[in-house]
Amino acid sequence: xxxxCTDPATLxxxxxxxCYLTTGKHLAFYGAFGTVLLLLAITAPLxxxxxxxxxxxxxxxxxxxxxxxxxxxxxxxxxxIAFFLFFVIALDQMLEWVRHKVKCPDWDAPIxxxxxxxxxxxxxxxxxxxxxxxxxxxxxxxxxxxxAIVFGAFAANVLFGAMRAVPRGxxxxxxxxxxxxRQTFWRILVPQMWVYALPGLSNLWMVLVKATPLLFLLGVExxxxxxxxxxxxxxxxxxxxxHGDWRMWYFLALLVFYLAFTRVSEIVLARLMTRLTRGQATxxxxxxxxxxxx
Amino acid sequence: MSCWETIADYAFRxxxxxxxxxxxxxxxxxxxxxxxxxxMLWNIxxxxxxxxxxxxxxxxxxxxxxxxxRWLRKPSEWFIFVVRGSPLFIxxxxxxxxxxxxxxxxxxxxxxxxxxxxxxxxxxxxTAAYSGEIFYGALQSIPKGDVEAADAYGFTGWMKFRxxxxxxxxxxxxxxxxxxxxxxFHATTLVFFSGFxxxxxxxxxxxxxxxxxxxxxxxxxxYPILAGYFILVTLCIIAVMGAINRRLNRHLPSNVRTRxxxxxxxxxxx
Numbered sequence: 287x288x289x290x291c292t293d294p295a296t297l298x299x300x301x302x303x304x305c306y307l308t309t310g311k312h313l314a315f316y317g318a319f320g321t322v323l324l325l326l327a328i329t330a331p332l333x334x335x336x337x338x339x340x341x342x343x344x345x346x347x348x349x350x351x352x353x354x355x356x357x358x359x360x361x362x363x364x365x366x367i368a369f370f371l372f373f374v375i376a377l378d379q380m381l382e383w384v385r386h387k388v389k390c391p392d393w394d395a396p397i398x399x400x401x402x403x404x405x406x407x408x409x410x411x412x413x414x415x416x417x418x419x420x421x422x423x424x425x426x427x428x429x430x431x432x433x434a435i436v437f438g439a440f441a442a443n444v445l446f447g448a449m450r451a452v453p454r455g456x457x458x459x460x461x462x463x464x465x466x467x468r469q470t471f472w473r474i475l476v477p478q479m480w481v482y483a484l485p486g487l488s489n490l491w492m493v494l495v496k497a498t499p500l501l502f503l504l505g506v507e508x509x510x511x512x513x514x515x516x517x518x519x520x521x522x523x524x525x526x527x528x529h530g531d532w533r534m535w536y537f538l539a540l541l542v543f544y545l546a547f548t549r550v551s552e553i554v555l556a557r558l559m560t561r562l563t564r565g566q567a568t569x570x571x572x573x574x575x576x577x578x579x580x
Numbered sequence: 581m582s583c584w585e586t587i588a589d590y591a592f593r594x595x596x597x598x599x600x601x602x603x604x605x606x607x608x609x610x611x612x613x614x615x616x617x618x619x620m621l622w623n624i625x626x627x628x629x630x631x632x633x634x635x636x637x638x639x640x641x642x643x644x645x646x647x648x649x650r651w652l653r654k655p656s657e658w659f660i661f662v663v664r665g666s667p668l669f670i671x672x673x674x675x676x677x678x679x680x681x682x683x684x685x686x687x688x689x690x691x692x693x694x695x696x697x698x699x700x701x702x703x704x705x706x707t708a709a710y711s712g713e714i715f716y717g718a719l720q721s722i723p724k725g726d727v728e729a730a731d732a733y734g735f736t737g738w739m740k741f742r743x744x745x746x747x748x749x750x751x752x753x754x755x756x757x758x759x760x761x762x763x764x765f766h767a768t769t770l771v772f773f774s775g776f777x778x779x780x781x782x783x784x785x786x787x788x789x790x791x792x793x794x795x796x797x798x799x800x801x802x803y804p805i806l807a808g809y810f811i812l813v814t815l816c817i818i819a820v821m822g823a824i825n826r827r828l829n830r831h832l833p834s835n836v837r838t839r840x841x842x843x844x845x846x847x848x849x850x
Contacts, residue, residue, distance in 0.1 A: 363814055364807040365766035367773070371790050372803040379799075403797050496667040503773055510673065517677070534677035541666045541674055548665040 294526045306527045315512035319543070322498045322509060325430060330494060332434040334487075337441025342471075344446050354442065361439030367500060373432040374504050378411065385409040422507075429504040437494055444486030449475060451482040481562045488555040492548055499540075513537055583610040594618040594782050602781055607796050615792075616805050619785035624813070625696075626768040626784075630703035631761055634711060637704070639746070641712030646719045656712070663709035668702075668767055672774035675702045695776040703771075707764050711757060718753035719745070751828045758821040762814050785809060 290297070291305035306312070344354030361369060382405045383397065390406035397404055407413075412420045452475055460470040502510035517533030563570040589599035591614055603611050644656030663671070679692040692698040722745065730744040750757075769786040772778045778787055785806050792802040 360807070363811045365769045365786065365810060367766075367769050368786055368789065368803055368806055368810070371786070371793065372799050375793060375797070375799040398798065499667050499669040502669075510669070513673075531677070531681065534674065534681050537670060537674040537677055540670050541662075544666040544670060545662060549661075 302527075309527065311512070311516060314507075315509065315516060318507065318509045318512050321426070321506065322501070325426075325433065325498060325501060326494065328430050329433040329437065330491065332430065333437035333441050333494070336434055336438025337443075337445050340438060340442035341445035341449060344442065345449060358439050358443050358446070361436055362443065366436050366497065367503065369436045370432055370500055370504060373435060374428055377428055377431060379403055381411050382409055385411065425505055429501055429506055432504065433494070433497070437490065437497075440490050440493070441487065444483050444490060445479065447486065448479040448483035452478045478566075481566050481568065484555075484559055484562055488551075488559070491551060491555065495547055495551060496544065509540055509543075513540055583608075583614075586610045587614050590614045591618055592621075594621055594784070594788075596780070596782055600780070602791065604795075607792060609801065612788075612792050612802050613805055615788045616785050616802060617809060619783055619788040620809050620813070622695075622771070622782075622784035623765060623768040626700055626703055626771060627761075627765040627813075629700045630707045630768075631764060633704050634707035634764075637708035638711035638715055641708060642715035642719055642749070645712065645716045660709045660713050660716075663706055664713060668706055669770055669774055671706065672699065672702055672770060672776065675699075676775035693776075694779070695771055699771040699776050703764070703768065706767070707760065710764075711753075711760050714753050714756045714760060715749055717756075718749045721752055722748045747828065754821070754825045754828060758818065758825070761817050761821060765813055765817065766810070 288301075288305060288308070290301060291308075294302055294305055297305065340354045340357055342354075344351050344358065346354070382403070386393065386397065386405040386409035389408045393406050395404065412424045456474055456478060457470055460474040465473065499508070499510050501508040513536035514533060517531065517536035519531045520528050522528040559570075560574070563574060565571060586608070587610075590611065592598050593602075593615060595618075602615070641656045641659060644652045645660065647653050647656075676693065676698060679689055679698050682689040683693055692701065726744060726748055730740050735744060769784060772783045772787045778784075781787075781791075783791075789802040789806040793799045796802075
């Protein structure tokens with residue numbers, strides 16, 4: 287990166303470090319932090335949407351509500367990492383199976399042959415001819431979808447509770463004014479539920495942030511992958527920057543990154559809570575009113 | 581090979597008894613159920629060790645965080661912040677590589693690089709921090725009247741803690757602590773995916789489940805088996821913790837007792 291980096295073996299400690307930390311692989315490592323942030327930026331709203339639908343379904347009429355409740359209960363009862371490992375393969379196979387049925391209707395060999403999953407070439411996702419970046423994007427999208435499904439169930443759980451926490455009187459008043467159930471839901475219940483949901487959703491955001499290193503298990507080249515790769519012992523044969531086993535320090539850096547991230551989130555979420563509590567008929571809102579009045 | 585033979589061969593495979601080689605072909609349902617169940621022994625081992633030992637440190641950390649003295653309060657606060665603010669997965673990696681470096685300096689750290697001790701230490705510290713925060717919250721919400729009554733009766737120091745503060749704290753914290761226990765057992769599945777080696781393929785339930793999913797390329801059999809085992813464990817935890825909860829609340833009139841109920845939102849961890 288810098289002009290003096292041509293012969294690292296002759297450098298002093300500081301310039302050596304400056305050169306070492308700006309090698310191509312290190313730049314990829316820093317880019318991986320972007321991957322994590324991207325995952326969060328896409329997954330959070332998607333999971334919230336999944337959760338909203340599931341919560342709305344779970345409080346609806348009987349046969350559908352079982353589906354919603356079942357989704358919530360199963361995802362909560364089983365370790366999330368098992369779900370990650372499961373969905374990544376399952377979603378992939380489901381997609382290929384559907385495309386296989388559509389694109390190759392006259393294929394007569396069975397799809398599961400012993401330990402193999404065989405679909406026709408046209409149904410492969412992504413196509414074996416597609417360039418590398420499509421493969422990478424596909425892997426990332428599968429990861430995003432998996433995260434959204436798992437965290438959607440958690441969000442559904444929170445939103446389901448929040449919908450029930452909205453005071454009964456508010457709903458009754460809306461009905462007394464002659465609102466239809468659809469109007470009551472969208473105009474009264476949904477705007478009011480957020481303040482009850484926020485503590486749970488904040489917690490969920492923290493959990494989501496802390497679940498991002500699991501991307502590594504889904505085959506994405508994320509920060510954990512690079513930290514393991516870069517930290518490992520390097521001999522002079524293969525690199526200009528030989529060093530011992532530094533993986534401990536790389537993971538320490540990741541630990542600090544996550545601590546800073548969760549701390550900042552905590553502060554922002556606390557501010558948001560203060561904002562949403564304003565004017566609400568809750569103890570928090572009442573306290574704010576008293577402080578302002580005094 | 582009949583199913584009984586499979587069970588005899590593989591039931592304790594994860595601990596190093598029985599058949600040495602994992603099945604390489606066919607992968608019958610019986611093999612999958614037996615081996616994943618065998619791996620479950622590790623999850624139960626990690627969960628129990630961490631839960632029981634972590635309980636004591638959690639009480640100490642909660643008391644530390646609630647203490648007047650800065651020297652007790654600050655370390656407890658930082659401990660809880662660091663552990664709860666970072667992912668367990670990264671903690672496992674960091675601890676494993678730290679132990680690996682320490683191993684170079686002293687053979688004393690040799691066993692720490694194996695999962696049975698190293699991962700157990702990480703889980704112990706982890707659950708201590710999470711439960712410590714729960715216990716701290718409970719300490720803060722002990723009714724003032726209880727403490728004043730204890731003072732009026734002349735309780736001081738250890739006796740006051742042992743007879744009044746501690747039981748009340750546990751009683752208030754128990755529902756949340758039950759959730760923590762469930763999530764701790766879930767967290768044990770991370771161990772063998774985070775650096776700690778599964779020597780001779782002796783892994784936990786998820787390790788075997790993903791082994792089968794990789795080999796058969798069919799995730800629809802091993803993962804539901806795993807889910808079944810975990811739901812069973814969760815039900816056992818709820819039963820045991822519920823029994824303890826009843827004992828903690830036995831002096832209260834039955835209409836005041838808090839039933840163990842999983843509250844939405846208040847449960848997630850890690």
